[in-house]
Amino acid sequence: xxxxxxxxxxxxxxxxxxxxxxxxxxxxxxxxxxxxxxxxxxxxxxxxxxxxxxxxxxxxxxxxxxxxxxxxxxxxxxxxxxxxxxxxxxxxxxxxxxxxxxxxxxxxxxxxxxxxxxxxxxxxxxxxxxxxxxxxxxxxxxxxxxxxxxxxxxxxxxxxxxxxxxxxxxxxxxxxxxxxxxxxxxxxxxxxxxxxxxxxxxxxxxxxxxxxxxxx
Amino acid sequence: xxxxxxxxxxxxxxxxxxxxxxxxxxxxxxxxxxxxxxxxxxxxxxxxxxxxxxxxxxxxxxxxxxxxxxxxxxxxxxxxxxxxxxxxxxxxxxxxxxxxxxxxxxxxxxxxxxxxxxxxxxxxxxxxxxxxxxxxxxxxxxxxxxxxxxxxxxxxxxxxxxxxxxxxxxxxxxxxxxxxxxxxxxxxxxxxxxxxxxxxxxxxxxxxxxxxxxxxxxxxxxxxxxxxxxxxxxxxxxxxxxxxxxxxxxxxxxxxxxxxxxxxxxxxxxxxxxxxxxxxxxxxxxxxxxxxxxxxxxx
Numbered sequence: 296x297x298x299x300x301x302x303x304x305x306x307x308x309x310x311x312x313x314x315x316x317x318x319x320x321x322x323x324x325x326x327x328x329x330x331x332x333x334x335x336x337x338x339x340x341x342x343x344x345x346x347x348x349x350x351x352x353x354x355x356x357x358x359x360x361x362x363x364x365x366x367x368x369x370x371x372x373x374x375x376x377x378x379x380x381x382x383x384x385x386x387x388x389x390x391x392x393x394x395x396x397x398x399x400x401x402x403x404x405x406x407x408x409x410x411x412x413x414x415x416x417x418x419x420x421x422x423x424x425x426x427x428x429x430x431x432x433x434x435x436x437x438x439x440x441x442x443x444x445x446x447x448x449x450x451x452x453x454x455x456x457x458x459x460x461x462x463x464x465x466x467x468x469x470x471x472x473x474x475x476x477x478x479x480x481x482x483x484x485x486x487x488x489x490x491x492x493x494x495x496x497x498x499x500x501x502x503x504x505x506x507x508x509x510x511x
Numbered sequence: 512x513x514x515x516x517x518x519x520x521x522x523x524x525x526x527x528x529x530x531x532x533x534x535x536x537x538x539x540x541x542x543x544x545x546x547x548x549x550x551x552x553x554x555x556x557x558x559x560x561x562x563x564x565x566x567x568x569x570x571x572x573x574x575x576x577x578x579x580x581x582x583x584x585x586x587x588x589x590x591x592x593x594x595x596x597x598x599x600x601x602x603x604x605x606x607x608x609x610x611x612x613x614x615x616x617x618x619x620x621x622x623x624x625x626x627x628x629x630x631x632x633x634x635x636x637x638x639x640x641x642x643x644x645x646x647x648x649x650x651x652x653x654x655x656x657x658x659x660x661x662x663x664x665x666x667x668x669x670x671x672x673x674x675x676x677x678x679x680x681x682x683x684x685x686x687x688x689x690x691x692x693x694x695x696x697x698x699x700x701x702x703x704x705x706x707x708x709x710x711x712x713x714x715x716x717x718x719x720x721x722x723x724x725x726x727x728x729x730x731x732x733x734x735x736x737x738x739x740x741x742x743x744x745x746x747x748x749x750x751x752x753x754x755x756x757x758x759x760x761x762x763x764x765x766x767x768x769x770x771x772x773x774x775x776x777x778x779x780x781x782x783x784x785x786x787x788x789x790x791x792x793x794x795x796x797x798x799x800x801x802x803x804x805x806x807x808x809x810x
Binding site: 420 | 761
Protein backbone atom coordinates (compact mmCIF):
# COMPACT_ATOMS: atom_id res chain seq x y z
CA UNK A 296 0.00 0.00 0.00
CA UNK A 297 2.91 2.34 0.76
CA UNK A 298 3.97 2.20 -2.87
CA UNK A 299 0.59 3.55 -3.94
CA UNK A 300 0.61 6.36 -1.38
CA UNK A 301 4.24 7.31 -2.08
CA UNK A 302 3.44 7.72 -5.76
CA UNK A 303 -0.06 9.06 -5.35
CA UNK A 304 0.78 12.07 -7.53
CA UNK A 305 1.74 9.86 -10.45
CA UNK A 306 -1.42 7.81 -10.03
CA UNK A 307 -3.51 10.95 -9.83
CA UNK A 308 -2.02 12.32 -13.06
CA UNK A 309 -2.55 8.97 -14.78
CA UNK A 310 -6.12 8.85 -13.53
CA UNK A 311 -6.80 12.35 -14.85
CA UNK A 312 -5.29 11.54 -18.26
CA UNK A 313 -7.45 8.41 -18.47
CA UNK A 314 -10.52 10.45 -17.53
CA UNK A 315 -9.63 12.99 -20.24
CA UNK A 316 -9.26 10.28 -22.87
CA UNK A 317 -12.58 8.76 -21.79
CA UNK A 318 -14.40 12.09 -21.77
CA UNK A 319 -13.29 13.11 -25.27
CA UNK A 320 -13.88 9.60 -26.60
CA UNK A 321 -17.33 9.35 -24.96
CA UNK A 322 -18.54 12.64 -26.45
CA UNK A 323 -17.07 11.78 -29.86
CA UNK A 324 -18.42 8.25 -30.03
CA UNK A 325 -21.91 9.20 -28.78
CA UNK A 326 -22.20 11.90 -31.46
CA UNK A 327 -20.69 9.80 -34.25
CA UNK A 328 -22.64 6.68 -33.22
CA UNK A 329 -25.96 8.57 -33.28
CA UNK A 330 -25.17 10.00 -36.72
CA UNK A 331 -24.34 6.52 -38.05
CA UNK A 332 -27.56 5.19 -36.50
CA UNK A 333 -29.60 7.81 -38.40
CA UNK A 334 -27.70 6.78 -41.55
CA UNK A 335 -28.80 3.20 -40.96
CA UNK A 336 -32.51 4.09 -40.80
CA UNK A 337 -32.45 6.77 -43.52
CA UNK A 338 -34.43 6.44 -46.76
CA UNK A 339 -31.22 6.75 -48.82
CA UNK A 340 -29.76 3.32 -49.75
CA UNK A 341 -26.12 4.51 -50.05
CA UNK A 342 -26.22 5.99 -46.54
CA UNK A 343 -27.78 2.80 -45.17
CA UNK A 344 -25.08 0.72 -46.86
CA UNK A 345 -22.33 3.01 -45.56
CA UNK A 346 -23.75 2.78 -42.03
CA UNK A 347 -23.97 -1.02 -42.19
CA UNK A 348 -20.42 -1.28 -43.53
CA UNK A 349 -19.15 1.02 -40.79
CA UNK A 350 -20.74 -1.07 -38.03
CA UNK A 351 -19.62 -4.38 -39.57
CA UNK A 352 -16.03 -3.21 -39.86
CA UNK A 353 -15.58 -1.59 -36.47
CA UNK A 354 -17.60 -4.09 -34.46
CA UNK A 355 -15.66 -7.07 -35.78
CA UNK A 356 -12.16 -5.63 -35.86
CA UNK A 357 -10.04 -5.83 -32.69
CA UNK A 358 -9.48 -2.41 -31.14
CA UNK A 359 -5.75 -3.12 -31.29
CA UNK A 360 -5.83 -3.12 -35.08
CA UNK A 361 -8.05 -0.02 -35.25
CA UNK A 362 -5.49 1.75 -33.05
CA UNK A 363 -2.61 0.61 -35.25
CA UNK A 364 -4.43 2.08 -38.22
CA UNK A 365 -4.97 5.38 -36.50
CA UNK A 366 -1.32 5.54 -35.47
CA UNK A 367 0.18 4.34 -38.79
CA UNK A 368 -2.56 5.05 -41.34
CA UNK A 369 -3.79 8.54 -40.54
CA UNK A 370 -0.31 10.12 -40.87
CA UNK A 371 -0.04 8.48 -44.34
CA UNK A 372 -3.25 10.25 -45.31
CA UNK A 373 -1.66 13.53 -44.32
CA UNK A 374 -3.34 13.83 -40.94
CA UNK A 375 -0.70 14.78 -38.40
CA UNK A 376 -1.06 14.96 -34.68
CA UNK A 377 -0.03 13.65 -31.29
CA UNK A 378 -0.55 9.98 -30.46
CA UNK A 379 -2.91 11.13 -27.71
CA UNK A 380 -5.39 12.25 -30.39
CA UNK A 381 -4.86 9.21 -32.59
CA UNK A 382 -5.61 7.02 -29.57
CA UNK A 383 -8.82 8.92 -28.92
CA UNK A 384 -9.75 8.72 -32.62
CA UNK A 385 -9.30 4.95 -32.58
CA UNK A 386 -11.42 4.62 -29.46
CA UNK A 387 -14.13 6.84 -31.01
CA UNK A 388 -14.23 4.87 -34.28
CA UNK A 389 -14.44 1.54 -32.45
CA UNK A 390 -17.00 2.64 -29.85
CA UNK A 391 -19.21 4.48 -32.36
CA UNK A 392 -20.20 1.13 -33.92
CA UNK A 393 -21.51 -0.10 -30.57
CA UNK A 394 -23.22 3.22 -29.83
CA UNK A 395 -24.88 3.02 -33.25
CA UNK A 396 -26.27 -0.44 -32.54
CA UNK A 397 -27.53 0.62 -29.10
CA UNK A 398 -29.27 3.71 -30.54
CA UNK A 399 -30.73 1.68 -33.37
CA UNK A 400 -32.19 -0.85 -30.94
CA UNK A 401 -33.60 2.15 -29.06
CA UNK A 402 -35.26 3.41 -32.25
CA UNK A 403 -36.74 -0.07 -32.66
CA UNK A 404 -38.13 0.07 -29.14
CA UNK A 405 -40.16 3.25 -29.74
CA UNK A 406 -43.85 2.38 -30.15
CA UNK A 407 -44.78 2.29 -33.87
CA UNK A 408 -47.73 4.60 -33.20
CA UNK A 409 -45.30 7.42 -32.43
CA UNK A 410 -43.75 7.44 -35.88
CA UNK A 411 -47.12 6.86 -37.54
CA UNK A 412 -48.60 9.78 -35.63
CA UNK A 413 -45.61 11.96 -36.57
CA UNK A 414 -46.17 11.13 -40.22
CA UNK A 415 -49.91 11.61 -39.89
CA UNK A 416 -49.47 15.21 -38.72
CA UNK A 417 -47.26 15.78 -41.75
CA UNK A 418 -43.74 15.74 -40.29
CA UNK A 419 -40.92 14.92 -42.69
CA UNK A 420 -38.45 12.07 -42.09
CA UNK A 421 -35.91 14.40 -40.48
CA UNK A 422 -38.54 16.10 -38.33
CA UNK A 423 -40.15 12.91 -37.12
CA UNK A 424 -36.78 11.36 -36.34
CA UNK A 425 -35.39 14.47 -34.63
CA UNK A 426 -38.48 15.67 -32.77
CA UNK A 427 -40.42 12.49 -32.05
CA UNK A 428 -38.53 9.23 -32.38
CA UNK A 429 -34.94 9.99 -31.31
CA UNK A 430 -35.79 11.79 -28.03
CA UNK A 431 -37.81 8.77 -26.91
CA UNK A 432 -35.27 6.31 -28.27
CA UNK A 433 -32.39 7.99 -26.44
CA UNK A 434 -34.21 7.76 -23.12
CA UNK A 435 -34.81 4.03 -23.40
CA UNK A 436 -31.29 3.56 -24.66
CA UNK A 437 -29.58 5.01 -21.57
CA UNK A 438 -28.86 1.61 -19.94
CA UNK A 439 -27.27 -0.04 -23.01
CA UNK A 440 -25.36 3.16 -23.82
CA UNK A 441 -24.10 3.15 -20.24
CA UNK A 442 -22.69 -0.36 -20.70
CA UNK A 443 -21.07 0.75 -23.94
CA UNK A 444 -19.38 3.68 -22.23
CA UNK A 445 -18.22 1.53 -19.29
CA UNK A 446 -16.71 -0.93 -21.79
CA UNK A 447 -15.07 2.06 -23.47
CA UNK A 448 -13.46 3.16 -20.19
CA UNK A 449 -11.97 -0.31 -19.88
CA UNK A 450 -10.89 -0.28 -23.51
CA UNK A 451 -9.04 2.99 -22.88
CA UNK A 452 -6.47 0.80 -21.09
CA UNK A 453 -5.62 -0.68 -24.50
CA UNK A 454 -4.93 2.84 -25.77
CA UNK A 455 -2.61 3.13 -22.78
CA UNK A 456 -0.93 -0.21 -23.53
CA UNK A 457 0.09 1.34 -26.84
CA UNK A 458 1.87 4.03 -24.93
CA UNK A 459 -0.21 7.19 -24.76
CA UNK A 460 2.26 7.98 -22.04
CA UNK A 461 0.91 9.28 -18.80
CA UNK A 462 -2.41 7.48 -18.66
CA UNK A 463 -3.32 5.13 -15.83
CA UNK A 464 -2.09 1.96 -17.51
CA UNK A 465 1.33 3.42 -18.31
CA UNK A 466 1.87 4.42 -14.67
CA UNK A 467 2.66 0.74 -14.16
CA UNK A 468 5.54 0.77 -16.67
CA UNK A 469 7.02 3.92 -15.18
CA UNK A 470 6.98 2.63 -11.62
CA UNK A 471 8.15 -0.92 -12.28
CA UNK A 472 10.71 -0.63 -15.06
CA UNK A 473 11.99 2.86 -14.28
CA UNK A 474 11.97 2.70 -10.50
CA UNK A 475 12.16 -1.04 -10.01
CA UNK A 476 9.25 -1.14 -7.59
CA UNK A 477 7.53 -4.41 -6.74
CA UNK A 478 4.94 -5.24 -9.35
CA UNK A 479 1.95 -6.55 -7.42
CA UNK A 480 1.12 -3.41 -5.40
CA UNK A 481 1.79 -1.16 -8.41
CA UNK A 482 -0.61 -3.14 -10.58
CA UNK A 483 -3.20 -3.27 -7.81
CA UNK A 484 -3.05 0.52 -7.69
CA UNK A 485 -3.67 0.71 -11.44
CA UNK A 486 -6.54 -1.77 -11.18
CA UNK A 487 -8.02 0.27 -8.34
CA UNK A 488 -7.91 3.38 -10.54
CA UNK A 489 -10.09 1.70 -13.17
CA UNK A 490 -12.41 0.13 -10.60
CA UNK A 491 -13.00 3.60 -9.08
CA UNK A 492 -14.55 4.55 -12.42
CA UNK A 493 -16.20 1.31 -13.55
CA UNK A 494 -17.82 -0.06 -10.37
CA UNK A 495 -19.71 3.12 -9.33
CA UNK A 496 -20.68 3.64 -12.97
CA UNK A 497 -22.04 0.09 -13.10
CA UNK A 498 -23.99 0.55 -9.86
CA UNK A 499 -25.43 3.88 -11.05
CA UNK A 500 -26.42 2.20 -14.28
CA UNK A 501 -28.21 -0.56 -12.35
CA UNK A 502 -30.26 2.10 -10.52
CA UNK A 503 -31.12 3.89 -13.78
CA UNK A 504 -32.06 0.58 -15.38
CA UNK A 505 -34.51 -0.22 -12.58
CA UNK A 506 -36.02 3.27 -12.84
CA UNK A 507 -36.54 2.97 -16.59
CA UNK A 508 -38.02 -0.48 -16.05
CA UNK A 509 -40.54 0.97 -13.58
CA UNK A 510 -41.51 3.79 -15.94
CA UNK A 511 -42.44 1.45 -18.73
CA UNK B 512 -40.77 -0.52 -34.96
CA UNK B 513 -40.07 -1.10 -38.58
CA UNK B 514 -37.90 1.15 -40.64
CA UNK B 515 -40.80 1.52 -43.09
CA UNK B 516 -42.77 3.37 -40.41
CA UNK B 517 -40.35 6.27 -40.34
CA UNK B 518 -41.44 7.60 -43.70
CA UNK B 519 -44.37 7.20 -46.07
CA UNK B 520 -44.09 4.82 -48.96
CA UNK B 521 -42.50 7.11 -51.55
CA UNK B 522 -44.61 8.23 -54.49
CA UNK B 523 -43.18 8.64 -58.01
CA UNK B 524 -41.82 12.13 -57.32
CA UNK B 525 -40.21 11.20 -54.02
CA UNK B 526 -38.78 8.05 -55.58
CA UNK B 527 -37.10 10.17 -58.24
CA UNK B 528 -35.81 12.53 -55.59
CA UNK B 529 -34.50 9.65 -53.46
CA UNK B 530 -32.83 8.25 -56.54
CA UNK B 531 -31.18 11.56 -57.38
CA UNK B 532 -29.99 12.20 -53.82
CA UNK B 533 -28.81 8.58 -53.55
CA UNK B 534 -26.68 9.00 -56.65
CA UNK B 535 -25.17 12.19 -55.29
CA UNK B 536 -24.49 10.63 -51.88
CA UNK B 537 -23.07 7.53 -53.55
CA UNK B 538 -20.77 9.67 -55.67
CA UNK B 539 -19.60 11.63 -52.63
CA UNK B 540 -18.83 8.40 -50.75
CA UNK B 541 -17.06 6.95 -53.80
CA UNK B 542 -15.09 10.19 -54.16
CA UNK B 543 -13.96 9.87 -50.55
CA UNK B 544 -12.72 6.34 -51.21
CA UNK B 545 -10.92 7.47 -54.38
CA UNK B 546 -9.36 10.37 -52.47
CA UNK B 547 -8.00 8.01 -49.82
CA UNK B 548 -6.62 5.66 -52.51
CA UNK B 549 -4.97 8.56 -54.37
CA UNK B 550 -3.48 9.82 -51.14
CA UNK B 551 -2.09 6.35 -50.38
CA UNK B 552 -0.72 6.03 -53.92
CA UNK B 553 1.00 9.39 -53.59
CA UNK B 554 2.61 8.15 -50.38
CA UNK B 555 3.92 5.08 -52.20
CA UNK B 556 1.63 2.70 -50.34
CA UNK B 557 0.28 0.91 -53.41
CA UNK B 558 3.57 -0.37 -54.82
CA UNK B 559 4.45 -3.96 -55.64
CA UNK B 560 7.17 -3.78 -53.00
CA UNK B 561 4.59 -3.10 -50.29
CA UNK B 562 1.80 -5.39 -51.50
CA UNK B 563 3.82 -8.16 -53.16
CA UNK B 564 4.36 -10.28 -50.05
CA UNK B 565 0.60 -10.24 -49.39
CA UNK B 566 -0.96 -10.75 -52.82
CA UNK B 567 1.70 -11.96 -55.25
CA UNK B 568 2.39 -15.73 -54.99
CA UNK B 569 5.62 -15.23 -56.94
CA UNK B 570 6.98 -12.93 -54.25
CA UNK B 571 9.77 -14.61 -52.25
CA UNK B 572 8.06 -13.71 -48.95
CA UNK B 573 4.55 -14.75 -49.97
CA UNK B 574 4.59 -18.38 -48.82
CA UNK B 575 6.51 -17.77 -45.61
CA UNK B 576 4.28 -14.82 -44.71
CA UNK B 577 0.98 -16.63 -45.18
CA UNK B 578 2.18 -19.86 -43.58
CA UNK B 579 3.36 -18.03 -40.48
CA UNK B 580 0.33 -15.77 -40.44
CA UNK B 581 -1.86 -18.87 -40.55
CA UNK B 582 0.04 -20.38 -37.63
CA UNK B 583 -0.26 -17.12 -35.70
CA UNK B 584 -4.02 -17.00 -36.36
CA UNK B 585 -4.27 -20.57 -35.09
CA UNK B 586 -2.63 -19.40 -31.89
CA UNK B 587 -5.38 -16.76 -31.59
CA UNK B 588 -7.98 -19.45 -32.16
CA UNK B 589 -6.31 -21.76 -29.66
CA UNK B 590 -6.37 -19.09 -26.96
CA UNK B 591 -9.98 -18.17 -27.83
CA UNK B 592 -11.24 -21.76 -27.70
CA UNK B 593 -9.48 -22.51 -24.41
CA UNK B 594 -10.67 -19.24 -22.85
CA UNK B 595 -14.22 -19.88 -24.07
CA UNK B 596 -14.20 -23.42 -22.65
CA UNK B 597 -12.90 -22.37 -19.25
CA UNK B 598 -15.18 -19.32 -19.14
CA UNK B 599 -18.20 -21.51 -19.85
CA UNK B 600 -17.29 -23.94 -17.06
CA UNK B 601 -16.39 -21.27 -14.53
CA UNK B 602 -19.27 -19.03 -15.59
CA UNK B 603 -21.83 -21.81 -15.14
CA UNK B 604 -20.36 -22.66 -11.72
CA UNK B 605 -20.43 -18.99 -10.67
CA UNK B 606 -24.01 -18.50 -11.85
CA UNK B 607 -25.31 -21.63 -10.16
CA UNK B 608 -23.41 -20.81 -6.94
CA UNK B 609 -24.83 -17.31 -6.96
CA UNK B 610 -28.38 -18.57 -7.42
CA UNK B 611 -28.02 -21.36 -4.87
CA UNK B 612 -26.42 -19.37 -2.02
CA UNK B 613 -28.66 -17.79 0.60
CA UNK B 614 -29.09 -14.05 0.10
CA UNK B 615 -26.61 -13.05 2.82
CA UNK B 616 -23.89 -15.31 1.42
CA UNK B 617 -24.08 -14.06 -2.16
CA UNK B 618 -21.60 -11.25 -1.71
CA UNK B 619 -18.82 -13.85 -1.46
CA UNK B 620 -19.44 -14.60 -5.16
CA UNK B 621 -20.65 -11.16 -6.21
CA UNK B 622 -17.64 -9.22 -4.86
CA UNK B 623 -14.97 -11.05 -6.90
CA UNK B 624 -17.30 -11.00 -9.90
CA UNK B 625 -17.67 -7.21 -9.69
CA UNK B 626 -13.89 -6.90 -9.32
CA UNK B 627 -13.14 -8.83 -12.48
CA UNK B 628 -15.98 -7.24 -14.39
CA UNK B 629 -14.72 -3.74 -13.68
CA UNK B 630 -11.13 -4.58 -14.57
CA UNK B 631 -9.94 -3.90 -18.14
CA UNK B 632 -9.16 -7.26 -19.83
CA UNK B 633 -5.77 -6.01 -20.94
CA UNK B 634 -4.86 -5.45 -17.28
CA UNK B 635 -6.19 -8.89 -16.29
CA UNK B 636 -3.92 -10.44 -18.94
CA UNK B 637 -0.97 -8.30 -17.88
CA UNK B 638 -1.66 -9.18 -14.24
CA UNK B 639 -1.69 -12.90 -15.00
CA UNK B 640 1.56 -12.72 -16.97
CA UNK B 641 3.46 -10.64 -14.42
CA UNK B 642 2.04 -11.61 -11.06
CA UNK B 643 1.74 -15.40 -11.44
CA UNK B 644 5.51 -15.86 -12.13
CA UNK B 645 6.27 -13.77 -9.04
CA UNK B 646 4.11 -16.16 -7.06
CA UNK B 647 6.11 -19.07 -8.43
CA UNK B 648 3.63 -20.19 -11.10
CA UNK B 649 5.41 -20.14 -14.43
CA UNK B 650 3.42 -21.24 -17.45
CA UNK B 651 3.71 -20.89 -21.22
CA UNK B 652 2.56 -17.43 -22.41
CA UNK B 653 -0.59 -18.94 -23.93
CA UNK B 654 -1.89 -19.80 -20.47
CA UNK B 655 -1.44 -16.29 -19.09
CA UNK B 656 -3.54 -15.03 -21.97
CA UNK B 657 -6.15 -17.73 -21.36
CA UNK B 658 -6.23 -17.01 -17.61
CA UNK B 659 -6.58 -13.25 -18.19
CA UNK B 660 -9.38 -13.73 -20.72
CA UNK B 661 -11.14 -16.30 -18.52
CA UNK B 662 -11.03 -14.05 -15.45
CA UNK B 663 -13.08 -11.45 -17.30
CA UNK B 664 -15.27 -13.54 -19.58
CA UNK B 665 -16.36 -16.12 -16.99
CA UNK B 666 -18.03 -13.26 -15.13
CA UNK B 667 -19.82 -12.10 -18.26
CA UNK B 668 -20.88 -15.65 -19.09
CA UNK B 669 -22.09 -16.13 -15.51
CA UNK B 670 -24.34 -13.11 -16.06
CA UNK B 671 -25.59 -14.52 -19.37
CA UNK B 672 -26.36 -17.88 -17.71
CA UNK B 673 -28.12 -16.16 -14.82
CA UNK B 674 -30.20 -14.04 -17.19
CA UNK B 675 -30.99 -17.17 -19.19
CA UNK B 676 -32.25 -19.01 -16.11
CA UNK B 677 -34.15 -15.93 -14.93
CA UNK B 678 -35.87 -15.66 -18.32
CA UNK B 679 -37.57 -19.04 -17.86
CA UNK B 680 -41.16 -19.02 -16.63
CA UNK B 681 -41.40 -19.41 -12.83
CA UNK B 682 -43.62 -22.41 -13.35
CA UNK B 683 -40.64 -24.44 -14.53
CA UNK B 684 -38.83 -24.20 -11.18
CA UNK B 685 -42.13 -24.59 -9.28
CA UNK B 686 -43.13 -27.67 -11.24
CA UNK B 687 -39.69 -29.17 -10.67
CA UNK B 688 -40.08 -28.59 -6.93
CA UNK B 689 -43.63 -29.96 -7.03
CA UNK B 690 -42.53 -33.30 -8.51
CA UNK B 691 -39.98 -33.59 -5.73
CA UNK B 692 -36.72 -32.68 -7.45
CA UNK B 693 -34.04 -31.17 -5.26
CA UNK B 694 -32.66 -27.70 -6.04
CA UNK B 695 -29.61 -29.20 -7.74
CA UNK B 696 -31.68 -31.66 -9.78
CA UNK B 697 -34.05 -28.90 -10.86
CA UNK B 698 -31.13 -26.79 -12.08
CA UNK B 699 -29.42 -29.68 -13.83
CA UNK B 700 -32.45 -31.39 -15.38
CA UNK B 701 -34.98 -28.61 -15.92
CA UNK B 702 -33.56 -25.09 -15.81
CA UNK B 703 -30.06 -25.16 -17.30
CA UNK B 704 -30.97 -27.22 -20.42
CA UNK B 705 -33.76 -24.77 -21.26
CA UNK B 706 -31.64 -21.74 -20.43
CA UNK B 707 -28.94 -22.88 -22.86
CA UNK B 708 -31.41 -22.51 -25.72
CA UNK B 709 -32.07 -18.89 -24.78
CA UNK B 710 -28.38 -18.19 -24.14
CA UNK B 711 -26.85 -19.68 -27.24
CA UNK B 712 -26.85 -16.52 -29.40
CA UNK B 713 -25.40 -14.44 -26.55
CA UNK B 714 -22.72 -17.07 -25.96
CA UNK B 715 -21.71 -17.02 -29.62
CA UNK B 716 -21.55 -13.20 -29.50
CA UNK B 717 -19.28 -13.52 -26.47
CA UNK B 718 -17.03 -15.82 -28.48
CA UNK B 719 -16.58 -12.93 -30.95
CA UNK B 720 -15.51 -10.71 -28.05
CA UNK B 721 -13.04 -13.33 -26.79
CA UNK B 722 -11.62 -13.86 -30.26
CA UNK B 723 -11.08 -10.13 -30.71
CA UNK B 724 -9.47 -9.91 -27.29
CA UNK B 725 -6.95 -12.65 -28.04
CA UNK B 726 -5.20 -9.96 -30.08
CA UNK B 727 -4.32 -8.39 -26.72
CA UNK B 728 -1.78 -11.21 -26.39
CA UNK B 729 0.65 -8.71 -27.90
CA UNK B 730 1.05 -6.95 -24.53
CA UNK B 731 2.65 -10.09 -23.07
CA UNK B 732 4.65 -10.88 -26.26
CA UNK B 733 2.50 -13.92 -27.04
CA UNK B 734 3.08 -14.36 -30.78
CA UNK B 735 -0.49 -14.25 -32.09
CA UNK B 736 -1.51 -12.52 -35.33
CA UNK B 737 -1.04 -8.90 -34.21
CA UNK B 738 2.31 -9.57 -32.58
CA UNK B 739 3.39 -11.64 -35.57
CA UNK B 740 2.60 -8.75 -37.89
CA UNK B 741 4.54 -6.45 -35.56
CA UNK B 742 7.55 -8.72 -36.07
CA UNK B 743 7.01 -9.23 -39.81
CA UNK B 744 6.90 -5.51 -40.62
CA UNK B 745 10.39 -5.08 -39.24
CA UNK B 746 11.60 -6.99 -42.28
CA UNK B 747 8.90 -6.30 -44.87
CA UNK B 748 8.41 -2.60 -44.01
CA UNK B 749 4.75 -2.59 -44.96
CA UNK B 750 2.76 -1.99 -41.74
CA UNK B 751 -0.40 -0.65 -43.40
CA UNK B 752 -0.70 -3.56 -45.81
CA UNK B 753 -0.15 -6.24 -43.18
CA UNK B 754 -2.43 -4.67 -40.57
CA UNK B 755 -5.08 -4.27 -43.25
CA UNK B 756 -4.71 -7.96 -44.09
CA UNK B 757 -5.18 -9.22 -40.54
CA UNK B 758 -7.91 -6.63 -39.97
CA UNK B 759 -9.84 -8.09 -42.91
CA UNK B 760 -9.25 -11.65 -41.66
CA UNK B 761 -10.53 -10.77 -38.18
CA UNK B 762 -13.56 -8.99 -39.63
CA UNK B 763 -14.44 -11.94 -41.88
CA UNK B 764 -14.14 -14.51 -39.07
CA UNK B 765 -16.07 -12.43 -36.56
CA UNK B 766 -18.70 -11.49 -39.11
CA UNK B 767 -19.16 -15.20 -39.81
CA UNK B 768 -19.53 -15.88 -36.08
CA UNK B 769 -22.08 -13.05 -35.75
CA UNK B 770 -24.13 -14.48 -38.60
CA UNK B 771 -23.99 -17.82 -36.81
CA UNK B 772 -25.39 -16.12 -33.69
CA UNK B 773 -28.22 -14.59 -35.73
CA UNK B 774 -28.92 -17.96 -37.32
CA UNK B 775 -28.95 -19.69 -33.91
CA UNK B 776 -31.35 -17.03 -32.65
CA UNK B 777 -33.62 -17.62 -35.63
CA UNK B 778 -33.45 -21.39 -35.21
CA UNK B 779 -34.32 -21.17 -31.54
CA UNK B 780 -37.12 -18.61 -31.75
CA UNK B 781 -38.90 -19.73 -34.89
CA UNK B 782 -42.39 -21.05 -34.44
CA UNK B 783 -42.41 -24.79 -33.95
CA UNK B 784 -45.33 -26.82 -35.30
CA UNK B 785 -48.18 -26.79 -32.81
CA UNK B 786 -46.79 -23.92 -30.78
CA UNK B 787 -49.09 -20.93 -30.42
CA UNK B 788 -47.13 -17.70 -30.42
CA UNK B 789 -48.28 -14.12 -30.77
CA UNK B 790 -47.78 -12.73 -34.25
CA UNK B 791 -44.17 -11.70 -34.63
CA UNK B 792 -43.71 -7.96 -34.60
CA UNK B 793 -41.48 -6.58 -37.28
CA UNK B 794 -38.26 -5.06 -36.07
CA UNK B 795 -35.42 -3.26 -37.75
CA UNK B 796 -33.00 -5.88 -36.58
CA UNK B 797 -34.39 -9.29 -37.41
CA UNK B 798 -32.75 -11.79 -35.14
CA UNK B 799 -30.92 -9.30 -32.96
CA UNK B 800 -29.86 -11.51 -30.03
CA UNK B 801 -32.08 -10.83 -27.04
CA UNK B 802 -29.28 -11.36 -24.55
CA UNK B 803 -26.34 -9.68 -26.12
CA UNK B 804 -23.96 -9.89 -23.19
CA UNK B 805 -21.21 -7.37 -23.55
CA UNK B 806 -20.61 -7.97 -27.20
CA UNK B 807 -23.20 -5.24 -27.66
CA UNK B 808 -21.12 -3.09 -25.37
CA UNK B 809 -17.81 -3.42 -27.09
CA UNK B 810 -16.23 -6.07 -24.91
